[in-house]
Each structure stands twice: as C-alpha cells, then as structure tokens.
Amino acid sequence: MIAYLAELGKLHFTKEEMEQMASEMTSIIEIMDTVKEIDIQYDAYADNKNVYLNDLREDIKEDSFPTEKILQNAVNDENCFVVPKVVE
Template identity: 65%
Template sequence: MDLDMVSYLAKLSKLNFTEDELKKAAADMTSIIDIMDTIKEVDIVYNPLADNKNMYLKDLREDIAKDSMETEKILQNAKHSDNCFVVPKVVE
C-alpha cells in the first residue's frame, strides 16, 4: 500500500499521522492486506437476503415518549459544556 493510499485512509478516519508514522502504517497495512487478499481466490458472492434472520423487527417497542436522561448526566463527560456541548466556532 502506497503513502497516498494511507494518507487518504487517514483522512477518511479523521486521524493525523506524522511522515514516519505514515511510512510505518503503509508497511504494516501492506503485510495485513497480503493476508486479506487470500479471500479473493474464493469464488462466492454475498447473499444479503440470507442474513438478518434473527432480527426481531416485529417486536419493536411502542413509540411512547419517556423522560430522557438528565442534561447534567449527559454532559458529565464533556470537557467543555455550557448546558450544551461546546465546539469551536463553525460559522463565521
């Protein structure tokens, strides 16, 4: 796997890598993809209709309004909050 591909994946993954880290990741990913490539020799196609037999969609809960968790609890793990989650300015 080349550095361009790893950079692209890093961007998709919202991860920053230094140049050295990118090189290491490219080497690791190359040997990992070598194992993953073994499945290409199997000639089969996924049948999505055969899956999800055990989903219980007919047992969905009634749509009843209930009290939600208190705001204080929801915000207890946010590093920056002001009765809401605080993020950097996104609109000029």
C-alpha cells in the first residue's frame, strides 16, 4: 500500500525509507482509531451560535443563463462539459 501511495504521489523511497514510512503510517492510523472512539454529540445551537438568520439576504428568484448560450463554446453538444480526468 505504501508503494502504491508513493507511486501516486510520484515519490521515490529506498527500502529502508519504505519500512519507516509503513511504521509511521501505522502509528497515524492507530491515533485515528483512538480519535474515532471519542463520544461527540452534536448540539445545533452551541455549534451555530455565531450564525444570525436575521442578517441573511433575501432569497430572490432570478432568471438563469440560457443553456444554449452557456454551451455555445463547449466541444460536446450533449448538454454537458467534458473535463480532463484528475483522479484515478
């Protein structure tokens, strides 16, 4: 798994560095497992005490751009944009 992640990140490690990295990743995962055990309860009032609903702007419906105008420079004509793949 470490070799796969290193390849994705275009990183080059020696065998000793890979073993050290595996040890460090194991330590990090153990810490994450202990954090998962913490009991956290969500309190909507306490967590959002700085949000004031009276200060929000009024939601006004407006016309949107016509689809034809938005897609006039698009390569694909099937009502969508084609973007390059960025994740494996």
